[in-house]
Amino acid sequence: MEFDFIEEKDKFIMLGWGLFAFVLVVGGLLLLLDVVPSWFARRREAQIVAAYASGAPLPRRRKPREGMFALFFLMPTLLLLTVGLIVPAIRTTLLSFMDGNSNEWVGLRNYGWMFSEDSIVRVLINTLVWVLLVPLVATSFGLLYAVMVDKARFEAVAKSLIFMPMAISFVGASIIWKFVYAYRGDGQEQIGLLNQIVVSLGGEPKQWLLDSPLNTLLLIVIMIWIQAGFAMVVLSAAIKAIPADIVEAARLDGVSPWQMFWQITMPSIRPALIVVVVTLSIATLKVFDIVRTSTNGNYETSVIANEMYNQAFRYGENGQGSALAVFLFILVIPIVIYQIRNIRQQREG
Incomplete structure (x- = not known):
């Protein structure tokens, strides 16, 4: 009985650490998505101010690669959709062609x-x-x-x-x-x-x-x-x-x-x-x-x-x-x- 309690306790501890890690990852990605664009914006603004002060021509604005830029922002969403939606959908579809115990293929019988x-x-x-x-x-x-x-x-x-x-x-x-x-x-x-x-x-x-x-x-x-x-x-x-x-x-x-x-x-x-x-x-x-x-x-x-x-x-x-x-x-x-x-x-x- 004591062993079962300890085992269940360990499961809750692992679940807690897993949730904590998930929060850290998601929070880090959100912070990254907020900090990186702000840093580039401040850097661009500083370059423009320096160019005006020195009389030099304004720095040419580089066109970002739109595909990579969009992918950067979509990665967290795509990752969560893959783990929480796409993978379960594929697994559920496969299970629908198997028996109740998921041991044998039964085709379209279900x-x-x-x-x-x-x-x-x-x-x-x-x-x-x-x-x-x-x-x-x-x-x-x-x-x-x-x-x-x-x-x-x-x-x-x-x-x-x-x-x-x-x-x-x-x-x-x-x-x-x-x-x-x-x-x-x-x-x-x-x-x-x-x-x-x-x-x-x-x-x-x-x-x-x-x-x-x-x-x-x-x-x-x-x-x-x-x-x-x-x-x-x-x-x-x-x-x-x-x-x-x-x-x-x-x-x-x-x-x-x-x-x-x-x-x-x-x-x-x-x-x-x-x-x-x-x-x-x-x-x-x-x-x-x-x-x-x-x-x-x-x-x-x-x-x-x-x-x-x-x-x-x-x-x-x-x-x-x-x-x-x-x-x-x-x-x-x-x-x-x-x-x-x-x-x-x-x-x-």
Whole structure:
């Protein structure tokens, strides 16, 4: 027992020294990136001052090698991306073609299991429902808030209240909403807001998070509640950036508020809308905390990220968990490509 304690203690000591070394390396690189350019700038300034004082011609400015200069600043980021992203991604891809113990190659069997197992097909359908509903509904509510609150008397207060859920973690928001959906038996005092409303209207309390597919929709409500504030802030900023002369010209032409919204506001904020939808789509594909905290993925509410965790860490099926992770990565790629193309078109335009 004592030996085990000492061994665990040594592990913590090694971990502490490793973190300390990491902080030293990163801090040294950041200091180097700050000191070296400053030193060159001061040296250049001193040369110019000396040349003016002596009447000599100004020293010719040497053009830096742009590629090497950019690489110098990108090296820390590239190193961290390689260690924390590229290497794990390659390893996960390789594991997805192996069995649960990572001992034998099984080819595409894990991917075939993903689309043939009924429980996993349900997981894929749930993820699709999340991706379809959350970006659409959250963006719609955010746009509605932005239009209604714009130039209102208490605009700052209203925006703060709407944005407040963004300050809460997904786990905290899930706990809050679990109290909203809480259930107690007939004849008992209901502590859940939703069941209390139902009982007040003469209905019977219900275990909301046990019935599929209603429970999935109720979990989606949590995500929408959190992300609507983000959509509202981005779209409100885009609305305020519309040139005043365009708005004034439209009003002089006698357009109605509805025409103003569809003919002026919507085309003007289209880039911001795309950014919001893309951001929410990627965040929704990765959703894990809400499902894990609310239902633990039970009662047919699991999504890809949650099932990936279950397969790899709970059931010891590394191959199947890795296959789900790779599939999740593949789903994100088209969204990222679309966003890159959209940014390039905006720059060319």
